[in-house]
Amino acid sequence: MTRTTPFDWEQFLDRITAFYHTGDWRVPYLRDHAEDPFQVLIGTILSQRTRDENTDRASARLFAKYPDARSLADATAKQIEPLIRETGFYHTKAKGIRACAREILDRFGGVVPQTLEELTSLPSVGPKTANCVLVFGYGVPGMPVDTHVHRISNRLGVVRTKTPEETEAALRATVPERFWIPVNPLLVQHGQNLCRPIGPKCPECPVADLCATGMALAAGRRPPRPADDPSVRARATRARIRPSARAARPRRRPPLR
Ligand code: SF4
CATH class of the missing domain: 1.10.1670.10 (Helix-hairpin-Helix base-excision DNA repair enzymes (C-terminal))
Incomplete structure (x- = not known):
């Protein structure tokens, strides 16, 4: 049609x-509500193939311990997995978000990039996640x-x-x-x-x-x-x-x- x-x-x-x-x-929808771009990025990866409630609870647990790229990059998969278990596929997601944090640290000085091309070059980041970071993390x-x-x-x-x-x-x-x-x-x-x-x-x-x-x-x-x-x-x-x-x-x- x-x-x-x-x-x-x-x-x-x-x-x-x-x-x-x-x-x-x-x-301006996100002028006062734009969230931390790093947490939007990691939260969106966690949200894949699960319900919003699971993502919200897991994100709260994860960011209470590892709020930024440096702390998450230094964590082990075994430390991360129990925090995000309820989002499903937690082995893969733990590896993915850790690798993502490591690359943000090594390639972008710990700052989440602001272009689609750079964002989609990160591990576990596809077009939807990259666009979510632009809209909900940077308000652009x-x-x-x-x-x-x-x-x-x-x-x-x-x-x-x-x-x-x-x-x-x-x-x-x-x-x-x-x-x-x-x-x-x-x-x-x-x-x-x-x-x-x-x-x-x-x-x-x-x-x-x-x-x-x-x-x-x-x-x-x-x-x-x-x-x-x-x-x-x-x-x-x-x-x-x-x-x-x-x-x-x-x-x-x-x-x-
Ligand atoms: S937007 Fe969805 S619910 Fe509304 S008329 Fe179209 S198909 Fe129906």
Whole structure:
């Protein structure tokens, strides 16, 4: 499903912020809230393939002992692993974050770099993590694309892509830069609540009349089939392969942020 008219990002962001009561996105979002870039970087690596609550608890434990690149680089994997165990894949993550801290120390004097190229040259740092550091650590425009941003951008009809990497490139090319910083936090919030991977609540959605999927439903046209939605297609495939595992996992509603 592709759009034939330009997408009104300003109206979209206005409505999403009003709906979730997240405040004015025009106020420099992270001016007073930008976090320590090193802790954003390490926390984002820890957040891979786990829930936010697990990341938050593990990060608090880790940074209480190793708050910066120097202290983490000097720690051993055995010292790090118990602190981050609940995020899963803790052997790999412990090695990865330690190596990352070591390179920041050796190559960048202990200061997390501020360019995508330098950030993605670090161990365990991909495009999403690098963009998160720019946006949430330095408060400068970046385009972190996770599964929520990828899925919703396709449903809105603003991109037609198969991977988060393609979505990042497409959004960078089409979204005016003044909208970049709020796009990720607001789409993630929307994806955790109404625009879920399966069963989006389009009739309740404040941007349904801006959304290609919402407009199709309102007009009585068939919404995109699961095969048109990369994230749903992937889940459907997993469900066919492991039906018992899927049934055994209850779905919990994430809290509003
Ligand atoms: S209308 Fe439906 S698909 Fe579109 S953004 Fe809203 S919940 Fe998502």
